[in-house]
Amino acid sequence: MMRQLASFARLRCNEDGSMAIETAFVAPILLVLALGGFEVSSMVARQTELQTAAAEAATVVRATIPETVEQQNTVRDILVTSTGLTAEQVTITPIYRCGTAQDYVTVADSCGSDAEYKFIRVDLRDTYAPVWTKFGVTSGFDFNIRRTVQIG
Template sequence: MLSKLAKTFANSERGSVAIETAFILPILATMTLGGLEVSSIVSRQAELQTSMAEAAAVVVARPPAEASDRATLEAIIEASAGLPADQVLMQLRYRCDTATTLEANASSCGTTAVVSEFIIITMTDTYTPAWTDFGIGGPVNFNITRRVQIS
């Protein structure tokens, strides 16, 4: 009796589609979720790069002469990128002659040195993909920096 039942199950193909689907469906769902999350990550990176390019173009077109001008420009960049104030930073730096490092103060340069001014714009953002809810991977950190010479 038991051997006859075993032969019946072995020869039956009625449940094979359900079993194959049960194996494949989680894999396909994971691949789909992963593809959607990766496209969101790439899209956010492109948005931030576009906002940074706009910011650099604005700085070149109208260099901020004072701290208030830099604050206004920073607010425009924050609105353009959709970032809070603590994730956009603008710094004024100086290069003395052909030095490889930038200085925080122009007074650090000698009196005869050619001083070049730079605005350094930094954007940071974090994207947390849905797969982190399942214990896979972690947040993706974006850190985009542009250095624009203004004089």
């Protein structure tokens, strides 16, 4: 009986393999944290890139005042080139505000006798799918960036 107690005491004091067990518990948590940090930084970087592109578009619109469809398409092409988006993901739309109204309209004639103010609306749309969506954890999300620039 004493021998069994002595061998149990020796076994209890043996620390061989304890580091492997601790690593087995901690490594997956650290891996998930690192992956999450990388994905969040990628999301923030893409959001910043799209915001910068929208600011660039506002500057181009103020400088050129795109009146025709061809000029609007040129602004769209600049955004497509600088962001890597497709032409379907970038929209340049002329809109109007009648007098002191808060809402925008797409047809200038709907203002009637009120003063009409012309704007260009720039919409950028993109979808981001983090790596964990491949494992069925949540889904991707959409970036929707909108800038409205008064031109007249």
